[in-house]
Amino acid sequence: MRSHDRGHVERVVRLARYIAAREGADVEVVEAAAELHDLARGEAGHARRGAERAREILRARGHPEEFIERVVHCIEAHSFSEGVEPRTLEAKVLSDADKLDAIGAIGVARAFLYSGENGRSLEETLLHFERKLLALHERLHTATARELAAPRARFLREFYRRLVEELGFPGGRGDWGDAEGERVQ
Numbered sequence: 001m002r003s004h005d006r007g008h009v010e011r012v013v014r015l016a017r018y019i020a021a022r023e024g025a026d027v028e029v030v031e032a033a034a035e036l037h038d039l040a041r042g043e044a045g046h047a048r049r050g051a052e053r054a055r056e057i058l059r060a061r062g063h064p065e066e067f068i069e070r071v072v073h074c075i076e077a078h079s080f081s082e083g084v085e086p087r088t089l090e091a092k093v094l095s096d097a098d099k100l101d102a103i104g105a106i107g108v109a110r111a112f113l114y115s116g117e118n119g120r121s122l123e124e125t126l127l128h129f130e131r132k133l134l135a136l137h138e139r140l141h142t143a144t145a146r147e148l149a150a151p152r153a154r155f156l157r158e159f160y161r162r163l164v165e166e167l168g169f170p171g172g173r174g175d176w177g178d179a180e181g182e183r184v185q
């Protein structure tokens with residue numbers, strides 16, 4: 001198991017399909033985009049590179065150009081950090097599905113897997129929670145995804161709070177964070 005493995009792709013496909021159906025998005029475009037969204041994972045600019053690779057694959061499969069460009073836009077816009085805003089409902093659905101797989105119990109599991117893969121400490125993982133994961137549910141585009149995210153976000157926060165508490169026992173947070181206490185309310 002890795003943080004970005006076939007299991008991640010399969011979960012994103014299922015989530016994206018579910019959200020697309022509820023939101024009235026084009027399910028075929030969303031499915032193809034979800035399946036191919038992390039082709040270039042691990043490379044710099046993975047969303048743009050992955051989108052290019054997906055274009056070649058979809059051409060080889062004989063899809064029409066119009067369909068291909070709609071899928072390509074979803075992939076290039078799915079990564080928040082690469083700065084391409086999702087312009088279509090389908091791109092918003094993929095972005096939401098990918099974020100949902102980063103929160104909740106799955107999010108906790110994947111965060112620590114990723115840390116193991118990259119040699120990050122427990123404390124560095126908590127900083128990743130604070131800088132990214134705890135706010136992900138506020139960056140969702142669709143009502144369906146916000147609904148799915150609410151219990152996952154609550155669990156993530158509860159896990160984070162307990163870990164902070166246990167790591168700080170006894171006598172505060174130590175030298176890795178804000179000794180005043182929790183930053184996230």
Ligand code: NI
Binds near residue numbers: 008037098
């Ligand atoms: Ni992904």
